[in-house]
Amino acid sequence: xxxxxxIILLALAILVGPVVWQFAHFDPKAVPTSGLPWxxxxxxxxxxxxxxxxxxxxxxxxxxxxxxxxxxLAIVAEPNEAGNVExxxxxxxxxxxxxxxxxxxxxxxxxxxxMRERAPKTEYMQSTTRKATLAEAxxxxxxxxxxxxxxxxxxxxLDEAVILERFGQPAERIRVNDHVEHLLYPAKGLDxxxxxxxxxxxxxxxxxxxxxxxxxLKKM
Numbered sequence: 001x002x003x004x005x006x007i008i009l010l011a012l013a014i015l016v017g018p019v020v021w022q023f024a025h026f027d028p029k030a031v032p033t034s035g036l037p038w039x040x041x042x043x044x045x046x047x048x049x050x051x052x053x054x055x056x057x058x059x060x061x062x063x064x065x066x067x068x069x070x071x072x073l074a075i076v077a078e079p080n081e082a083g084n085v086e087x088x089x090x091x092x093x094x095x096x097x098x099x100x101x102x103x104x105x106x107x108x109x110x111x112x113x114x115m116r117e118r119a120p121k122t123e124y125m126q127s128t129t130r131k132a133t134l135a136e137a138x139x140x141x142x143x144x145x146x147x148x149x150x151x152x153x154x155x156x157x158l159d160e161a162v163i164l165e166r167f168g169q170p171a172e173r174i175r176v177n178d179h180v181e182h183l184l185y186p187a188k189g190l191d192x193x194x195x196x197x198x199x200x201x202x203x204x205x206x207x208x209x210x211x212x213x214x215x216x217l218k219k220m
Contacts, residue, residue, distance in 0.1 A: 035066075036095035037152055037202055038166040040188040048189040048207050051094055053147060055189060056106070056206030060087050061143040063103050063150075067092045071103075073142050075116050075132040076125070082109045083116065085134070085142045092152070099154040106148035111141070149213075150204040158200045163192055176220040186210045 034052070041049040047057065052066055064071045067089055077083025085105040092101035116122075119132035134142055163183065167190070170183035183192040189210050193201040205213050 033095040037097055037154065039095075040185075040190060040204070042187055042207070046207055048187075048204070050188075050190075050204050051150070053150070054206075055147045055150060055204055056209065058147050059144055060085075060103055060105055060147060063087060063147060064143065067101065073134045073139055075112060075119065075134065077116070077130050077132070079128050079130075082112045083130075083132070084148075085112060085115065085145065087142075094152065097154055097156070099152050099156075101153075102151040103147055104149040104151075105142055105145035107142070107145050115142070148205065148209075152202040152204070153199050154202070160194055163194065163200070167192060172214075174214075174217045174220075176217065182217055184210075184214060186214070 037050070039050065043049055043054070047054050051063075053063055060071070060073075064087065071087040071089060073085070073087055075083045076086050085107055087103040087105070089101040089103075091098060094101075115134060115138045116132050118135040118138060120135055121133040123131055125131045167183070167185065170185055170192070171187070172184040173181060174184065175181045179196045179198075181194045183194065184190075185192070187207055189205045189207040191203040191205075191213055193203065195201070203213065
């Protein structure tokens, strides 16, 4: 049994190790790779561009063109909430970095509620969170909506040193408990969530809407 476990761990190290090394030692002059998670371009008007997309301006349709037709469209809602229309990728590739990607549409509450009423299927995801499959007639409107936020969970485990090397020093740090800390980059519209007991999370929004992302953290 110990030998089998050792073999599994070795296999994981072989698979994940090169990705972590590339993440930590990426040289922009040597590798002409674009669309990487830390390549956030601040545009002249104050917008931010990442993954070749501009939150607040680019649409879910543009994101699907960028990442592929495998996008799963659904409304995800907590109890007593209208929820959000989300495009989900189980496996998305950002340069050489793979991970899960959730793209949230910017749609009015009444539009989302109408979509939920027309949803052909609703199911529980985890705990009390519900997922409603979009009706075919509503998919065009969802894809035409601008991107409100993007959440990327890298497959490779990243530590603080790697994050700081790639993204630089944050403008602000907010610790919410003994194992979760948010590194905030307002000018880039970026919140990097470090979790010593789980996976890291990269959240991207339009810089103009960053205060809405920061505000709930201040209350924790």
